[in-house]
Amino acid sequence: MGDYDALLVLSFGGPEGPDDVLPFLENVVRGRGVPRERLMEVAEHYQGFGGVSPINRQNRELVEALRPIAGVPVYWGNRNWHPFGEDTVRRMAADGVRKAAVFATSAYAGYSSCRQYYEDIARISVVGGPELVKLRHYGDHPGFVEAMTDHTRQALARLGRDDARLVFTAHSIPVSMAETAGPSGGLYEAQLRRTAELVCRSLGRTERFDLVWQSRSGPPQVPWLEPDVCDHLRAIDAKSVVLVPIGFVSDHMEVVYDLDTEARQVADELGLPMERAATAGTHPAFVRMVRELMDEPEPVACALTCCPPPRRRPAQAPSGSQAP
Structure with a gap:
């Protein structure tokens, strides 16, 4: 067991209103040279749903489902929208958290689905703050x-x-x-x-x-x-x-x-x-799975050479725009 005193649900993030859509997408594609017209095209997908992605609501529901069984305080942070991971980790540090399990809302190997979460953990960690330990892949759990x-x-x-x-x-x-x-x-x-x-x-x-x-x-x-x-x-x-x-x-x-x-x-x-079929969401077995992952021996972090980042080319923008 990893001797964790907190759990951090780390996710991609999504807009929660029409005014959030473009700033959110700009966060997603920062540094990729994506043309403005492509960004506007993807923005229309969101605006067709009132500018709201379901992901934040579903993450709130997952956090609430985890609180009664996690055995430790449960926090939530995102890569691309509020609550940003760095803000959440600063709050965890202020709360005295020493070591937190990190549950990434992506189950598989790969750059976008795993390595980028390691990069997020390195980016949002603060001096004197909690040690952040990413839990393992869980597609076969x-x-x-x-x-x-x-x-x-x-x-x-x-x-x-x-x-x-x-x-x-x-x-x-x-x-x-x-x-x-x-x-x-x-x-x-x-x-x-x-x-x-x-x-x-x-x-x-x-x-x-x-x-x-x-x-x-x-x-x-x-x-x-x-x-x-x-x-x-x-x-x-x-x-x-x-x-x-x-x-x-x-x-x-x-x-x-x-x-x-x-x-x-x-x-x-x-x-x-x-x-x-519905996604895993807050199915009771999926929620229990997170607790069980925390009870496993602490995973060994992948080598830095594993799942290298892609070579970025112009006009690469997620269609929806959630990474895997």
Whole structure:
């Protein structure tokens, strides 16, 4: 056990009103040279939902669900919007926190999904403040698998088709980033496929499932993981589909826009019956999982050479714009 005296939920952040959208997106893409017109295009996705991303509300709900079982005070901080991680850590220091477990709202290996959280921890740490220990990847944890199994089962019931094709989705990333994820490369895809296999096994499903990608962004000449979920729906030979967003732990903008809006439009055009499983959210098994991760032996931090940052090119902006 890591002997923690606090828990920090560290997340991406999101706007909570129309006036927040552009400043939030500017924080997300700072230093990437993204054209203003691309930023305005992504901003329209948010404005279509009143300028509010669901991610902050869902993180508040997760924090509240954790408080009764964490055994220690629970804090919350973000990378790109209030409450910023650095402000939260200063408050933790003032509260006398010595050592905190850090639960990142991203389950897998990779630069954006793991290494960048280590960078966040280094950036927001303060002299004399708490030691911050990032908890391990958890895509294969029984609590995460149970949550996604239950939500997939519920989606199948809503659809009324036990034989619907299961299409698991995750955030696409550049192929070059996927190839360098983990100590030997390829770990992002491998972990996601393992999660999909575990969910299928829990459902008693032995037939084919698909792992596809969503939320691709960046210049078209840069290869990203494929197929895109919308392209896959157009090509699939299935009578009905359940989308299972295992790459995300909450229903933030890229889930409600890329799946509930864009993919839904494609399915409706095709006359393809489709349901979308909920993300892990505050499922009791997922909440318990965080406590169980804290009780595990303290994880060893990855080597600094693991999951190197991508080479930035102009016009690379997340579509929704949540990193994986």
